[in-house]
Amino acid sequence: MTHEIPQSPDELPDNVYDGPSKSQVKRDMLALLDLGKELVDLSPERLKQLPLSERLYEAIRLAQRTTSREGLRRQVHYVGKLMRDAQSDEIRTQLDTWKNGSREQTQTMHRLETLRDRLLKDDGALTTLLEKYPQADVQHLRSLIREGRKEVTANQALRPGQEPQRKHYRALFQALKSLQDSETQDSDTTA
Structure with missing residues (x-):
């Protein structure tokens, strides 16, 4: 007896997990945005101690230099977008250590x-x-x-x-x- 692989989402059985919900994805993105905002508030010395890509580091530095409110908002959102590819767990751990000590x-x-x-x-x-x-x-x-x-x-x-x-x-x-x-x-x- 051979099992056919469903070709469309309508043919999937109800008990198959097909990834996180839209709400969970949105919560994750907002968490990365908040983390990006925290990074924008850090000093350049502290930023250099974090595992950041060159592109992310430069985006954060640009956000720190931005004086326009709307420009800053857009730049922070861009930093949040770049955070998707960053080592966010390591960054959070280091920020927590700096805030609270180990x-x-x-x-x-x-x-x-x-x-x-x-x-x-x-x-x-x-x-x-x-x-x-x-x-x-x-x-x-x-x-x-x-x-x-x-x-x-x-x-x-x-x-x-x-x-x-x-x-x-x-x-x-x-x-x-x-x-x-x-x-x-x-x-x-x-x-």
């Missing part, structure tokens, strides 16, 4: 903030920190913790509208970040 960076910042808060509340936290980072400048850390605690106490006594002091609070965070960065560099050079 998840690892965010988690690292939260860990450092938690460690800083622990150091300001608990003397035992410094001992634990020094076990992990024996190369740390103990005197400098103790000084920052002591001054940070003074700032916290002074900030609790502020009246509404007064600016809290955070100089040593921030300096302690930076010292912790430097410790972690130096450990990361040391592990990279030994690997």
Whole structure:
């Protein structure tokens, strides 16, 4: 028994997938247009870091130089059209990283903030920190913790509208970040 291949769309069975709907295609095109608009807002330095074709890069640069409202609208639509052939997933990933930082960076910042808060509340936290980072400048850390605690106490006594002091609070965070960065560099050079 041989099966005949349907010759016209009318002869196709109902359960055959024949591609995305018109609505989905339109949503995809609008998403590429929005991505193109984001690219037009980037600096030339950032644009050079993205996987853009020369033609797309030049179209974006022209849109950035266009002052006429209607001309800009048309140029942005042209950029959106060129985005169909671009590596849009890689571009979106990079833009997301620039906007939000990577998840690892965010988690690292939260860990450092938690460690800083622990150091300001608990003397035992410094001992634990020094076990992990024996190369740390103990005197400098103790000084920052002591001054940070003074700032916290002074900030609790502020009246509404007064600016809290955070100089040593921030300096302690930076010292912790430097410790972690130096450990990361040391592990990279030994690997």
